[in-house]
Amino acid sequence: MVHSLPVTSSLQDYLEVILNLHQEKDTARVTDIADRLDIAKPSVIQALTVLKEKGLIRQDRYGPVELTDEGRRYAMKIRHRHKIIYGFLTQVLGVSPQVAEEDACLVEHDLNSETFDKLLQFMLEQDIDAGLKKELAWQDKGK
């Protein structure tokens, strides 16, 4: 199902945060999302409108935000990429956790899938797991 394509980096960030909030607190509200992303609430509302149009979330007026199946798949894909990069930066390069976290957020969106595949392969070859295999199993359920 194609929804007049481009899910921008920014929108991907929203999806990822919504997924994380659901897993942590079982619900994702506008205010929580705004706090996590350090963004004003009206900006969140605006982004949610677009995500609804794309069929990636569901939300009734004044209600909580839910991911659709497609939205969840998308969010999981991003989070997976985030973890691969974070793992690489911290375990292989020895970058500090804070900086690795920031940088993972920056690059998780746009790199070619070839690059992610090769990076994951590299990590597994080096037997640097960093919870990646677990995450991979997780991922496969969402497929």
Next chain:
Amino acid sequence: MVHSLPVTSSLQDYLEVILNLHQEKDTARVTDIADRLDIAKPSVIQALTVLKEKGLIRQDRYGPVELTDEGRRYAMKIRHRHKIIYGFLTQVLGVSPQVAEEDACLVEHDLNSETFDKLLQFMLEQDIDAGLKKELAWQDKGK
């Protein structure tokens, strides 16, 4: 000298292209820049206006584009980062040249310098040069 800071990713791309054009053809014109970045000429003009305000380039009406010292330093820094990433992607991960080129462009701008330092260190430890030492020397002249 601080010029009301943020040099955005987009502006950094312009600087990098201007540097490359100068080295290849000894001059950088609006049309060449537009072609390289696959962007319309008026967009280039607009960007050049901002780069002028920041003191990173010089250009008289209808004249060619010149980098200031600060602009050249900036451009060289970006290009250096580009090469480190490209080298890593191709030599370490085995990513294809085209994809590596694209992805290097995407991430060269915003990663923390700690990450670049660690990445370079990693490359040198593995004795994967990829012309990096030469580039480093280059770089130092600009300093």
Next chain:
DNA sequence: AAATTATGTTAGGTTTAGCTAACAAGAATA
């Protein structure tokens, strides 16, 4: 030198992604 072509510029518009101020709805409390 006039005409043509190539190059540079201006004006004005679009989209994305943020913002503040004001208001509305819902939830909690006195």
Next chain:
DNA sequence: TATTCTTGTTAGCTAAACCTAACATAATTT
């Protein structure tokens, strides 16, 4: 239940970075 506080929404603004159409200047060719 009336009041207050929290949360969600609308309206309207801004800035960055692109665009097209139209025009101006410069360079080249006839």
